[in-house]
Amino acid sequence: VTFVGCVGSRLDSDGQEVGCSRYCCESMIGQALRLKREGKRVRVLYKDIRTYSRNAEEMYETAAREGVQFFRYDREQAPEEALAYADGYVTLRDDLLGQRVRVPTDVLVLAVGLRPQEENVSAQLKVAHSSDGFLLERHPKLGPVEAGSPGIFLAGTAQGPKDVRESVSQGLAAAAKAAGLLAKDTIEKEPITARVDLEKCIVCGICVPACPFGAIELIGKVKVGEIKFIEAACQGCGSCSATCNYDAIEMPYFTDQQIYAQIDAALAKRPEEKILVFACNWCSYAGADQAGIEKVQYPSSARIIRTMCSARVREEFVAHAFEQGVGAVLMTGCRLTENGSDCHYINANEQTKKRYDFLLRKYSRRGIEPERFQLKWISAAEGKEFAAKVREMDQIVQARLSGTAAKV
Amino acid sequence: MNMWEDDEPITLDDTLWDRIAEITNGAATACFQCGTCTAICPWGQVRGEAINVRKLIRRSQLGLAGGNGAADPWLCTTCGYCEALCPRGVDIPGVIHSLRQDAWRRNAVPKGLPSLLWDVHWDGNPWGQPPSQRFAWGRGLDLETYGPEHEVLLYVGCSASYDRRLQKVARALVDIFRNAGVSFGVLGEDEPCCGESVLAVGNDEYLDEIIASNTALFQKIGARTVVTLSPHCFDIFDTRYNVGEDFRPVHYSQFLAELAGEGRLPAMGLESLVVTYQDPCYLGRRHGIYEEPRLTLESIEGVELREMDDNREQGLCCGGGGGRMFMETPAEERFALLRVKQAAATGAEVLATACPACLACLDDGLKVAGNDNLRVMDIAEIVQMALVKTPEAAVAGANR
Numbered sequence: 001v002t003f004v005g006c007v008g009s010r011l012d013s014d015g016q017e018v019g020c021s022r023y024c025c026e027s028m029i030g031q032a033l034r035l036k037r038e039g040k041r042v043r044v045l046y047k048d049i050r051t052y053s054r055n056a057e058e059m060y061e062t063a064a065r066e067g068v069q070f071f072r073y074d075r076e077q078a079p080e081e082a083l084a085y086a087d088g089y090v091t092l093r094d095d096l097l098g099q100r101v102r103v104p105t106d107v108l109v110l111a112v113g114l115r116p117q118e119e120n121v122s123a124q125l126k127v128a129h130s131s132d133g134f135l136l137e138r139h140p141k142l143g144p145v146e147a148g149s150p151g152i153f154l155a156g157t158a159q160g161p162k163d164v165r166e167s168v169s170q171g172l173a174a175a176a177k178a179a180g181l182l183a184k185d186t187i188e189k190e191p192i193t194a195r196v197d198l199e200k201c202i203v204c205g206i207c208v209p210a211c212p213f214g215a216i217e218l219i220g221k222v223k224v225g226e227i228k229f230i231e232a233a234c235q236g237c238g239s240c241s242a243t244c245n246y247d248a249i250e251m252p253y254f255t256d257q258q259i260y261a262q263i264d265a266a267l268a269k270r271p272e273e274k275i276l277v278f279a280c281n282w283c284s285y286a287g288a289d290q291a292g293i294e295k296v297q298y299p300s301s302a303r304i305i306r307t308m309c310s311a312r313v314r315e316e317f318v319a320h321a322f323e324q325g326v327g328a329v330l331m332t333g334c335r336l337t338e339n340g341s342d343c344h345y346i347n348a349n350e351q352t353k354k355r356y357d358f359l360l361r362k363y364s365r366r367g368i369e370p371e372r373f374q375l376k377w378i379s380a381a382e383g384k385e386f387a388a389k390v391r392e393m394d395q396i397v398q399a400r401l402s403g404t405a406a407k408v
Numbered sequence: 409m410n411m412w413e414d415d416e417p418i419t420l421d422d423t424l425w426d427r428i429a430e431i432t433n434g435a436a437t438a439c440f441q442c443g444t445c446t447a448i449c450p451w452g453q454v455r456g457e458a459i460n461v462r463k464l465i466r467r468s469q470l471g472l473a474g475g476n477g478a479a480d481p482w483l484c485t486t487c488g489y490c491e492a493l494c495p496r497g498v499d500i501p502g503v504i505h506s507l508r509q510d511a512w513r514r515n516a517v518p519k520g521l522p523s524l525l526w527d528v529h530w531d532g533n534p535w536g537q538p539p540s541q542r543f544a545w546g547r548g549l550d551l552e553t554y555g556p557e558h559e560v561l562l563y564v565g566c567s568a569s570y571d572r573r574l575q576k577v578a579r580a581l582v583d584i585f586r587n588a589g590v591s592f593g594v595l596g597e598d599e600p601c602c603g604e605s606v607l608a609v610g611n612d613e614y615l616d617e618i619i620a621s622n623t624a625l626f627q628k629i630g631a632r633t634v635v636t637l638s639p640h641c642f643d644i645f646d647t648r649y650n651v652g653e654d655f656r657p658v659h660y661s662q663f664l665a666e667l668a669g670e671g672r673l674p675a676m677g678l679e680s681l682v683v684t685y686q687d688p689c690y691l692g693r694r695h696g697i698y699e700e701p702r703l704t705l706e707s708i709e710g711v712e713l714r715e716m717d718d719n720r721e722q723g724l725c726c727g728g729g730g731g732r733m734f735m736e737t738p739a740e741e742r743f744a745l746l747r748v749k750q751a752a753a754t755g756a757e758v759l760a761t762a763c764p765a766c767l768a769c770l771d772d773g774l775k776v777a778g779n780d781n782l783r784v785m786d787i788a789e790i791v792q793m794a795l796v797k798t799p800e801a802a803v804a805g806a807n808r
C-alpha cells in the first residue's frame with residue numbers, strides 16, 4: 001500500500017500555490033500505521049510531514065520505527081508530475097537519496113486536499129471569503145468563529161482545512177457564540193444604524209446592493225414596492241447613505257449635516273492651504289493615531305474627518321470641499337488589495353475605490369490636478385505611511401500656492 | 409532534464425528490505441535525514457570533504473547497501489560521535505555493523521579481513537602472532553594463574569600480549585595491583601581472544617562461536633571480577649557475554665577508581681607533569697566513563713590535567729576502532745594526527761589515554777607529526793611512575 005500526500009493541496013495541477021490541507025498527514029500516517037500492524041507493506045510519499053496536532057509527531061515517529069517507509073518527493077511539483085504509477089510500481093525521485101526509486105504498489109491511496117465550496121454559500125449569505133476561497137472570519141483573534149455578517153457563525157472546514165479536533169473545538173465555540181445571541185430577547189446595538197426617511201425614498205433600490213450585509217431588502221418592484229431595513233443586520237457603515245441620490249438615508253452621529261459642518265469648519269480659513277483627510281474609524285483613523293503614538297510628525301495643514309467606513313464618503317462631500325477651495329483631498333480606508341479586503345464591513349471599501357476612480361476622472365476633466373485628490377489605504381499600524389502621505393500632499397499644496405503667487 | 413533522469417531507477421526489493429530491517433533491528437527507520445551525522449563525522453575533518461553518513465542510513469532504510477555517493481561502511485571507526493548527537497537516537501554504529509554483517513553474507517568484504525578471522529581461529533589473536541608467545545609480556549613477573557582464591561582476573565587482551573609497547577602497560581598494571589595489595593591471577597598462555605575484532609568487522613556468526621567457547625571457559629574457572637586492559641574487551645564482555653550473575657567485567661580505569669575509593673591505592677606523586685587525556689570512545693561515549701580516569705590522574709600529586717578542545721562527549725577518535733586497526737589508512741588521513749596537534753596545543757608533556765588502540769594510533773600519529781616535547785602514555789604507566797619513581801613524594805603525600 002502506498003500513500004501519496006499533498007494531492008491537490010499546496011500546489012494544484014496548474015502549478016498554483018494553494019494552502020496546506022492540514023488534516024492529511026496525520027490521517028495518512030494513522031492509517032499507514034494500522035495497515036503496517038496488520039502486516040501490510042506500507043509506504044508514504046510526502047512533500048513535508050506536517051504532524052502539528054497533539055501526539056501526531058509521536059505517531060509519525062512510531063510509524064517510522066515500526067517500519068512504515070517514508071519517501072520525500074519533489075516539493076516543487078504536483079504529484080501527478082512528480083510521480084508515475086504503472087505496472088504495479090510508483091516511480092519517483094527520492095529527494096533524500098537524490099535518486100529515482102521504484103516502489104512496488106498494489107494499492108495507491110491519494111490523500112486528497114480540502115478545497116473550498118463553490119461560490120453559492122458565501123454569495124447567498126453575504127459572507128466574505130479569503131483569497132484561498134474559504135469563508136473568512138470577522139477577526140482572526142477577536143472573532144475567530146463569527147462571520148463578518150452578524151448572526152452567522154463559522155465552524156470546521158468551512159473556514160479552512162482543519163483536522164477533526166480543531167473542527168470540533170470550533171464547532172463548540174460557534175455553538176456557544178450562537179447560544180449567547182439566542183439567550184437574549186433583544187439585540188443591543190450601537191445607535192449608529194441607518195435611518196431611512198421613507199418620504200424622501202423613491203424605492204429606486206440602488207442602496208440594496210450597496211449594503212455589504214444584506215440588511216436592505218426591496219419588497220416588490222422598483223418604484224412601486226417597499227424598502228425594508230433590517231436594523232439588526234445593519235452595522236452602520238453608511239455605504240447606502242453615500243449611494244442614495246435622494247438624501248433619504250441618514251447615518252446617526254455621522255449625518256450629512258454634521259459632516260458638511262466639519263468640512264466648513266476645517267476650511268473656514270485659508271482653505272487653499274488645507275488638506276482634507278477622510279479617515280475610516282477602524283484602520284485609517286487608527287493609523288493617524290498611530291503616527292501620534294509613534295511621535296511621527298506630519299504637517300498641521302491636515303484636517304481629519306472621521307466616518308465609520310470610507311464608503312460613507314459621498315460624492316457631494318468631496319465636491320463641497322473643492323467648492324470651498326480646499327488645497328487637497330485625501331481619502332483613506334482599510335487596505336484593499338488583489339488578495340482581498342481588510343475592510344471591517346466585509347468589502348465596503350470596494351465601493352470607496354469605485355467612487356474614487358469615478359470622481360478622479362470627473363475632476364481631472366474639470367482641471368483639478370489629480371495629485372490634489374488622492375486615495376491611500378492605511379492600516380491601523382501604518383502611522384509612518386500616513387504621515388508620509390500627508391507630508392507629500394502638503395508639498396503639493398505648498399508648490400501649488402507658490403506657483404499661484406508667482407503668477408500674481 | 410535533470411541529471412538523475414539518466415539513471416536507471418532503483419527498484420525496491422521487499423526481501424532485501426526485510427533482511428536489512430531484520431539485521432539492523434529497525435535501527436535506521438527512525439532517521440529523519442537531518443544530516444548531523446554527515447556534518448560531524450571525523451572523516452570529514454581528515455578528508456576535507458564530508459562523508460555521507462546520512463545517505464548510507466537512507467539507503468539502509470530502503471533496504472540497500474552502501475554505494476552511490478553514500479559513505480563506505482568500512483570506513484567507520486564506530487567512535488559513536490554521530491550516535492551521541494543524533495536527534496532521533498539512531499544507533500548509527502549499529503546500522504553500520506549490520507551492513508558489514510550483510511557484506512560477509514554477500515562475500516563483499518575488503519581484502520585482508522577474512523585472514524583476520526583465520527588468525528583469530530588458528531592463533532587466538534587477530535595479529536597472527538604465535539600462541540606460544542601469548543604470555544611473553546609476563547615473563548619474569550612471577551604471576552599466578554587465576555583461581556578461586558583471587559580477587560580479580562586480569563585480562564590483558566591480544567594487543568597488550570604481543571605488542572612490545574603495549575606490554576609495558578600490562579606490566580604497569582601488575583605493578584600497581586601489587587602496590588595496592590590486590591590479589592589477582594592471569595590466564596597466561598591460555599588467555600583467549602575476546603572476539604572484539606571479529607565483532608568490529610561484523611562477522612557475528614563466528615563471533616557467536618568465540619563467545620560460546622569463552623563463556624564456557626569463564627564459567628569453568630569461576631571468573632568473577634574481570635579487569636580488562638582494553639575498553640574494547642571490557643565492552644564486549646559487558647554487552648555481548650552472558651557468563652553468569654557473578655561475572656563482573658570492569659575496565660582498569662574503573663577498577664583504579666574503586667581502589668582509590670576504598671583507600672587502597674597508596675599516595676602517588678610526581679615532581680611535575682602536565683597531562684592531557686584522550687577519551688577512548690569505548691570508555692567514554694559508549695559507557696559514559698569520563699571522570700574515573702581523570703580523577704585517577706588528578707589524584708597524583710604534581711600532575712596538572714589540561715583538556716583538549718574536543719573532550720568527553722565530543723572527544724575525537726584515535727581512528728583505531730571498528731576494525732580500522734586491520735585496514736590501511738593513509739598517513740595524512742589519520743585522526744591521530746589531528747589529535748596529537750590538539751594535545752600539543754594544550755602545552756601538555758604527556759598525552760595520556762586508557763586504551764591500547766588509542767595508545768598505538770596516537771604513538772604513530774606523534775611519529776608522523778614529530779614533536780619532541782610530547783609523549784603518549786597510558787594512565788597505568790603514569791600511575792606506575794608515580795608509585796615507583798619518586799618514593800619520597802609518595803611518602804610526603806601519605807603523611808599529608
